[in-house]
Amino acid sequence: MTDGSEWIARREASSLARLKQFLAIPSVSTRSEHRDDVARCAAWLAAELRRMGFKAECHLTPGHPIMVAEWRGAPAGAPSVLLYGHYDVQPPEPLELWDSPPFVATERADRIYARGAADDKGQLWIHLMALGAWLEARGSLPVNVVLLIEGEEEVGSPSLPGFLAAHQARLTCDHVVISDSVMFAPGIPSILSSMRGIAYFELTARSAPTDLHSGQYGGVVGNAAGGLARALASLQHADGRVAVVGFYDDVRDVPPERRGRLASLPFDERRFASEVGVGLLVGEDGFAPLERLWYRPSCDVNGIWGGYTGEGSKTVIPGTAQAKVSFRLVPDQTSVGVERQLREHLAALSIPGVTFDLRQLHGAPPWSAPLDSAGVEAARRALATAFEHEAIITGAGGTIPIVSELERHFGNRMLLIGFGLPGENAHGPNEWISLDNIRRGARAMFSLYEELGSSTSGALAGRAKHSPGR
């Protein structure tokens, strides 16, 4: 086996030049004035893939195009890989904080700086470099490959579910590979194998049809803002542990194979706290920080407002106050179950003169992949070779909605291999990707495709095949 390093190196200059063209297109999906740029970016990418030998099309949607490129020339019985990514980017503002223009990819200190460098154009490009090296070196790929690259990831992928449903047969695959996440630390290749779900609510407290004067009514009427504070305070114990009855009933114990690995990760709690700008880490007693972040549910007030919020003093009793409050979920919690528990909790509260109204704004299930699938094993080997460091298993504290959506269609066969790094400024000014990660990443993906191709379709997916999406 070769990791393609020679071929990757030979093509590097021209490939990075084309990546810079890709990064130069301001494909900002949230902004209507960039609509043509987004479409142009999809077309540019399709042309690039056609040039490489793929059959590529841009599918129109009510929003931005979905680019699908296929290469199906692998030997009979070879597995197929669906590579998901996105070519749209976040807005670059505030522009004045960028050290080089966001749409002029600039190399500094072994990094490429540009909007989209890490999220996700640069990470997607790593795969194109690996695939291009294969095609130049061997004239073919060891697996059938479908690239599904959307232009609406930064706006919540509204067109994707319908597209997946309409093209399920054509997109069906043995492995789904996504590179849109970060490595745990520089030099430590990481396979992301779980993420927390979410149940996100808007809670409205009402005490009167209008704000009332606190002099005229203070002491005889309920206070929506005070009642809301009381309700929110009742949701958690002082250490952050959720106080809603039944909340932990469906929480699976952290599997020992995950919990055990945590202790060996290079995690400096004090340094982490200092980088975040907090004095110390806090949270549920009895669990280490990474355990709390990845494998334990949490609750946060995300926003709160009511009454007078301007300068100085105004003596009102707010008639209405609202909060956004959300719960991060882990297997086997569900957003529906948490909503039911929360409703029961609120109904049992007795706050004189205040009533509550609860509305779930958003829910997403937690996700967790088996660690012993053949796909994970292949990725471990490929990454360890290219990075000269054992790959580690990480979790995500947040939700990556597309993962659940893909799982729902294709079953639990996702390989999430990120090449971004902490501090990459994915949505901020001076976004960057490490050139070393690009080089090693391309070699790792070159090997991964070879590893996956060395088996027949269905064999490698392992037991993931038998645990279809929830």
Added chain:
Amino acid sequence: MTDGSEWIARREASSLARLKQFLAIPSVSTRSEHRDDVARCAAWLAAELRRMGFKAECHLTPGHPIMVAEWRGAPAGAPSVLLYGHYDVQPPEPLELWDSPPFVATERADRIYARGAADDKGQLWIHLMALGAWLEARGSLPVNVVLLIEGEEEVGSPSLPGFLAAHQARLTCDHVVISDSVMFAPGIPSILSSMRGIAYFELTARSAPTDLHSGQYGGVVGNAAGGLARALASLQHADGRVAVVGFYDDVRDVPPERRGRLASLPFDERRFASEVGVGLLVGEDGFAPLERLWYRPSCDVNGIWGGYTGEGSKTVIPGTAQAKVSFRLVPDQTSVGVERQLREHLAALSIPGVTFDLRQLHGAPPWSAPLDSAGVEAARRALATAFEHEAIITGAGGTIPIVSELERHFGNRMLLIGFGLPGENAHGPNEWISLDNIRRGARAMFSLYEELGSSTSGALAGRAKHSPGR
């Protein structure tokens, strides 16, 4: 003794016509575009008082003019009365909710509708009608009278304290009469003899220098909004009783002569709740509603904000959250004392990862007048005759800052006799004053001046003279 009814009736048409001119001037003190109107209103009022025989001047201030008019022709030894009022008004918006234009005084159903009809031009006018009747009927007044009519009451009277200090000698008086409040109910003349003070704070909770992603950090960092909710919830028991240690130490028991009177007042709790639009009245156990409103301290969250407050969901952990929270105070509480207790309370809270910063935005002492002063006795008699109903003693749940300010300069010799009525819409659309209250009020004030004049300076002020302002 006469109540001047004949003279008041004879002058009524022309006097109301001039009141309508007064109400036609849009003396909106908060709006710079009305600056000239405010000045014109002061000049108009001074001219009116000169026409009546007063010596009147408009004193310029950094804000709006203070109009002072004096009549000092009373017999030697006659007491002097300072009449405080204000000629400025609240903005009339929203205009579309008015049934007649706010600056065109309109009579409907025995009321005059206009901005300022109740607050305070119309109530001030009652005194001008009484004084005008005296001067026409007798050619003189039974007391020396100084009118101190400011144009900044609706913006917090910023120029008044300096003016009082600069003109203290000239303004010194035996009685201060203010008509800028409401009667308890139609037909029930009321003497306002206490008001609650206030300690108003801004409380800031901080957990991180910036908002953090709740997926990336939920479970390991503090939450400013959640911590703030916890802190606010800790301030009160479920029934509203304040849970801050020491808060009730300085609270005087409600004097029996006040508490006893409450039971006899026509107060329908259910109707009150229904008029406010709340299902029921709530509050501290063991005290009747009016007692809680007038004579017991209270605590209210006046505003709260932090994190994401827009539409939909955004998964942030607010790094900062803030609340406005205030306490209504009764004798002998002080805003300084409450601030100290609140600081101790916050320091004793232990909310992991959240720190608090407290700032007092505003403080005002509670105020309470003796009920047995000769001034109160005179007012009782005058009101009872004119309204054919015994005058009652009321309290104000809110703060009237000018009362404490006047007390500070002249001692506790205030007579607060309001002729407004509940529902008068003082700061809202369709503000009105009852024409019956204007007529009876003018007769009552005619009698009051006579009663006050029938004694010599110093005699009637009674024991109030010996309890100067705090």
